[in-house]
Amino acid sequence: MNKRFWSVLVVLALALAVLASCAAPTNTPGPTATPTPDISKVSLPLADTVQTFKAFLAINESAQDYKDNVVWKKVAELTNVQLDFTSVLSSNYTTEFNLMLAAKTYPDLFAYPSGSGSVNYTGGLEQAVDDGVALDVKPLLATDAPLYWSLLNKPEILRDIQTDKGYIPGVYQVTELTNDKPAFVWGMMIRKDWLDTDGLTMPTTIDEWHTVLTAFKDKNGATFPLLKHLGDNPIFMQAYGIVANPANQFGSGVGLFYPDTSGKIHYGGVEQGYADYLKTLSAWYAEGLYDRDFDTRGIYDLPGEAALVGTGKAGATGGYLAWKGMFYGAASTQTGFAWVAAPAPKLTATSDLPSEQVTFPKYVSDPWVITKACKNPDLLLKLFNWMCTDQGQLLMNWGVEGDSYTMVNGKPQFTDKILKSDKGASAYLEIYNGNFAPLKLEHGPVQSAQLIDAATTTEQNVQVDSVNTVYLTWQLTADESTQVNAIMSDIQTYIQEQYVLAVKSPTVAAGWMATQAAQIKSMGIDNAITIMQTAYDRYMAKK
Amino acid sequence: MQGTKREGKIRVDWRRNRTYYFLLLPVLLYYVVFLYIPMGGLAMAFEHFSPAKGVFGSAFVGFANFVTFFKSYYFWRLIRNTLILSALGLMFGVLSPVGLALLLNEVKGRLFKKTIQTATYIPYFISLVVVASLIKIFVAPEGPVGNLFSSLFGLDNSLLTYANGFRPIMVVSDMWQMTGYIAVIYLAALSGIDHEQYEAARIDGAGHWKQLLHITIPGIAPTIIVLFILRTGQLLNVGYEKIILLYSPGIYETADVISTFVYRKGLLEFNYSYAAAVGLFNAVAGLAMVLLSNWLAKRYTDTRLF
Numbered sequence: 084m085n086k087r088f089w090s091v092l093v094v095l096a097l098a099l100a101v102l103a104s105c106a107a108p109t110n111t112p113g114p115t116a117t118p119t120p121d122i123s124k125v126s127l128p129l130a131d132t133v134q135t136f137k138a139f140l141a142i143n144e145s146a147q148d149y150k151d152n153v154v155w156k157k158v159a160e161l162t163n164v165q166l167d168f169t170s171v172l173s174s175n176y177t178t179e180f181n182l183m184l185a186a187k188t189y190p191d192l193f194a195y196p197s198g199s200g201s202v203n204y205t206g207g208l209e210q211a212v213d214d215g216v217a218l219d220v221k222p223l224l225a226t227d228a229p230l231y232w233s234l235l236n237k238p239e240i241l242r243d244i245q246t247d248k249g250y251i252p253g254v255y256q257v258t259e260l261t262n263d264k265p266a267f268v269w270g271m272m273i274r275k276d277w278l279d280t281d282g283l284t285m286p287t288t289i290d291e292w293h294t295v296l297t298a299f300k301d302k303n304g305a306t307f308p309l310l311k312h313l314g315d316n317p318i319f320m321q322a323y324g325i326v327a328n329p330a331n332q333f334g335s336g337v338g339l340f341y342p343d344t345s346g347k348i349h350y351g352g353v354e355q356g357y358a359d360y361l362k363t364l365s366a367w368y369a370e371g372l373y374d375r376d377f378d379t380r381g382i383y384d385l386p387g388e389a390a391l392v393g394t395g396k397a398g399a400t401g402g403y404l405a406w407k408g409m410f411y412g413a414a415s416t417q418t419g420f421a422w423v424a425a426p427a428p429k430l431t432a433t434s435d436l437p438s439e440q441v442t443f444p445k446y447v448s449d450p451w452v453i454t455k456a457c458k459n460p461d462l463l464l465k466l467f468n469w470m471c472t473d474q475g476q477l478l479m480n481w482g483v484e485g486d487s488y489t490m491v492n493g494k495p496q497f498t499d500k501i502l503k504s505d506k507g508a509s510a511y512l513e514i515y516n517g518n519f520a521p522l523k524l525e526h527g528p529v530q531s532a533q534l535i536d537a538a539t540t541t542e543q544n545v546q547v548d549s550v551n552t553v554y555l556t557w558q559l560t561a562d563e564s565t566q567v568n569a570i571m572s573d574i575q576t577y578i579q580e581q582y583v584l585a586v587k588s589p590t591v592a593a594g595w596m597a598t599q600a601a602q603i604k605s606m607g608i609d610n611a612i613t614i615m616q617t618a619y620d621r622y623m624a625k626k
Numbered sequence: 627m628q629g630t631k632r633e634g635k636i637r638v639d640w641r642r643n644r645t646y647y648f649l650l651l652p653v654l655l656y657y658v659v660f661l662y663i664p665m666g667g668l669a670m671a672f673e674h675f676s677p678a679k680g681v682f683g684s685a686f687v688g689f690a691n692f693v694t695f696f697k698s699y700y701f702w703r704l705i706r707n708t709l710i711l712s713a714l715g716l717m718f719g720v721l722s723p724v725g726l727a728l729l730l731n732e733v734k735g736r737l738f739k740k741t742i743q744t745a746t747y748i749p750y751f752i753s754l755v756v757v758a759s760l761i762k763i764f765v766a767p768e769g770p771v772g773n774l775f776s777s778l779f780g781l782d783n784s785l786l787t788y789a790n791g792f793r794p795i796m797v798v799s800d801m802w803q804m805t806g807y808i809a810v811i812y813l814a815a816l817s818g819i820d821h822e823q824y825e826a827a828r829i830d831g832a833g834h835w836k837q838l839l840h841i842t843i844p845g846i847a848p849t850i851i852v853l854f855i856l857r858t859g860q861l862l863n864v865g866y867e868k869i870i871l872l873y874s875p876g877i878y879e880t881a882d883v884i885s886t887f888v889y890r891k892g893l894l895e896f897n898y899s900y901a902a903a904v905g906l907f908n909a910v911a912g913l914a915m916v917l918l919s920n921w922l923a924k925r926y927t928d929t930r931l932f
Contacts, residue, residue: 181896184677203896205676216678332875332894378787378876379762565674568897573699575895576878576887583876606699 125230125469128163134462137190138166138451139183141176146506147514154482154516161478164466166192177202189216189456191463195253196449197442203336206561208252208452218453218460219250227461228468231521242625243444243556253450254467258523266531268439269316270546271428272407273399274392275421277303287549288429289322289363296372299398309367310388311377312401319364319401321437321550322430323356325349330582332382336564337557339571340615341440346623348616352578352603358595361585365592378583389413392422399425404543408507424542426549439550451519471522479520480530487515497533508534557622563614570611574603671902684899691903700887708883711869712861714797720854722805727812728842732834743813746806758871761799762786786872789879796868811853812846819845851923855931858919862912884908 140149149155149168159165169190171179176194180202183189195202204211211217224232234257235241244255273295278285281298296308312318317328326341329351340348351357367373374380374397381387385406391397393413404424414420427437443449453460469475481488481495488495497508504511512518512534520526531540559567581599585592591599640647666681671691673684695701726746733739749757764771765785775781785791823841832840866885873881884904892901916931924930 177896178893181677185680187678187680204678211678214676214678330875375783376787379784379874561676568895569694572694572891572895572897572900576700576875576882576890579875580878583874587876 125465125472125475127161127469129465129469130163130462133159133163133165134459135165135167136192136457136459136463137169139169139180139190139193140171140451141173141194141196142170143173143513144510145172147517149517152515152517153486154478157478157483158466158470162466162469164462184216189454191454191457193452193454194449195452205564207246207558208450209246209248209250209558210561211452212246212248212250212252215455217252218455218457219252220254220453220460220464221245221249221251223460223464224251227464228471230471231464231468234471234522234524240444240446243554244447244450245625246558247560247621247625253452254464254521255444255447255450256519256521256523257446258448258527264547265441265552266527266547267404267543268441268547268550268552269312269314269318269401270404270543270549271318271399271401271425272404272410272422273425274299274303275423276419277305277398279421285425286428287426288432288434289319290431292428293367293372296367296398297370300371303395303398305396305398306371307374307376307391307397308372308399309374310391310397310400311374311380313383313385313388313406314402315382316401317351318427318439320351320357320360321439322428322434323360324437325351325354325357325360326438326440326553327351329357330578332579336559336567336571337555337615337618338442339575340612341438341553342555342619344438346619348612348619350603350608350612350615352574353600353608355596358592358600361582361592361595362589365586365589368586369589373586377586385409386413393417393420404539404546405509407539424545426545436549436551438553440553440555442555444556445554448523467521470520476520476522476524476526479516480523480526482512482516487512494529497530502533557619559614559618563618567611567614570607574606574608574611577606578603668902668906670899671906673899675899675902677898687899691900692907694900695904695907700882703879704882704884704887707880708862708864708885710880711793711796711864711883714793715800715864716854716857716861718797718801719804719808719857720850722801723808724812724846724850726805726809727816727846728838730809730813731816731842743806743810747810748806749803750807752803754865754867755871757799757803758868761795761872765791765795787874787876789877789881792873792877792881795872799868800865808853812849815846815849816842847927851927852931855916855919855923858915860912861915862908 138149142148148170149166150170152168155166155168173196176196180193183193184204195204195208204216206213208217212219224235231254235244235251235255240255240257241251244253245251273285275285277299278295281295281302283295283298284291286292286295292309299305299308315328315331317325317331320326320328324343327339329339331338340350342348364373368375368377385402386409388397388400388402389406389409390413392400392410393415395417407422410422411420414422427439429435429437453463457463470479477484477488477495481497482501484490484495486498487501488497490496497512501512501515502508506514512530535543578599581591585595585599669681670684672686672688673681674687674690675681675684698704730739730743733742752760762784763769766772767776767782767784772781772785775785781788785795819841823845824837827837827841862884864883864885866883866889869881869883869886870889873886885908888901888905888908891897891904920931
């Protein structure tokens, strides 16, 4: 009781201090409007002696190895909580993760990514808790991590991270609360200089794209005017109302289905929109507008696509704008090369914005999961709680003062070490701080503003604003996923094959609804859709 | 009676060759540790396997995974593709080295013979990934082979995107890579044939052709049969690494075989149990084929493997 009284006093004092520092009139809007968390004082170190925990994480490149990470070394120094990292390249993460599970050599902590290197524990993390693999941290949060919990405990966040049974199966990084749209999405990129020389404007509809691609082929000599989109993402399909690509080679489970605005689940392969899309694509293929090697091109062949664009053989593709540098790098021989973001195409000028599905939660990022093998989860949670203090937030988000950032007028500002890094500012920051801060909050947008130049942000917004982003984090139970896998096994092979044949032959594309869609139905797609609908309704009903 | 005699033999053999048995030990260990113990994992073919629960903890489902495979829309196509590709491989993989060996055997010029032998032998040492890239480049529209076909038949895509082109590409590239290597084995067998037989045949008035038919081919027949039986065991095990490197969904019609299917289900879709079931089926069918061909060889010739 006494302790609480003092902590309240400290909070008040700190709040006053914050107010005082904000008293100077500044015009910067935003972040300060977010509710300040209940700042209880956390005294360091967290443990008397050095405590070590094993962490198993995915990284995007070997340089990012957490072992060499400046920030995490500092964390260990300050808190006496040392993480012993095993960093696995995200391309191998799924396999290594499953091996780790099979060998039952659980670390204390593992990453559970949903994007690249995604792992999918059958039945989701809820099942992992029930199987005795993951720890439900919810009962511990209020006592071990009050600061963190104060921010997490909001209906819109809990809906995304709490499982059906009410577990919170990991420590999630709270990313955005201020921003209602994602910072970036998959989008189209196009040769702006060609558009200019051809006297064309930026295409926005399918018909305009046809005109533009024809011009690329006839006037600019492109042999692959439109390349297969990187990652097989459904940017063009979205114009036809198909939000998830049914023929995605790496898609499985929920990734192949999507809800419409009324909440009804669909599978693209049996939709008229998909047939129309194939009709268009096969016509373009026949006219030499669509990638003639689309069926043999690797799904993430970024260097290959960049080389084709850079040598003037291709004029457009889909992907992340962040990969722009690759394309410029390959274009040394092209004079006036301009590779810019294009809006996602609409079916006609009057169509609604196409929907784009994002399969991560809106306000949080992928969790770090504490396992049941962890001997002292309380200390680990206290560590994450400490990261939510002002000191912790600065360290986790910005790094070490004087090295990676300096305080300018009371606000952190990255130094040239980060900004001028030859790895690229964002990539180097990940190497430097490891990209996990339980509270990112307003730091996210402020950092982006420093890391990404205004022009790029504008371009990203061209893509972001051209779609209606739908956040979806629904999950199947173990039983549901077994049933869906059994049904989808043949259908996936079938549609991946038939999609290629349809693009190559307008006759196949024209007969899609009568032949292929009917075949997929006879393979039991309706049963899969019913299961998906149940799972989706359960997700939507969750409060 | 016989049993005790054999036992005695074993004891004598053990005493005499003890050192050799010790030398054998590492190999034996290798097989036990890396091939027999992992076979326990086959249990997952009868389970609904979950990595976290492990082989012993996952739910037992009996033959459900096998039934799913037998009922699969693609069951017959996989069997057909696998059998056709391996039968072609077997035919050309056995005939072409024999042919090359026989031809080389007739060559008198030593330098010429050695040159040809080396030239045909070298491709064997090229890594499969490199071979696959070479093939891709060759059959691309700009590549030499692709270019030929595009000017002859107007095929303006990579030959690897035509379902009809896949089998010939597999067979021809296999021949290119393996013929010279296997021919060496036949050449060794050929050099083992007694020269006096040829002299005797010549005295009896047998020409070149007759000598080939009645001395050379019978002389290497045991080698051909043993290699043939060994190949049959691999019949369902077509070189899937190469197929995976070369195929794409558009040509699954001819290119998708059991092992590539297992790869996709198990390693890309993480459907471990199902993939294990299909793989086990493949292995059992392969074993049955070896037994069958061995039995046939035993029945119709004197040569057999065991």
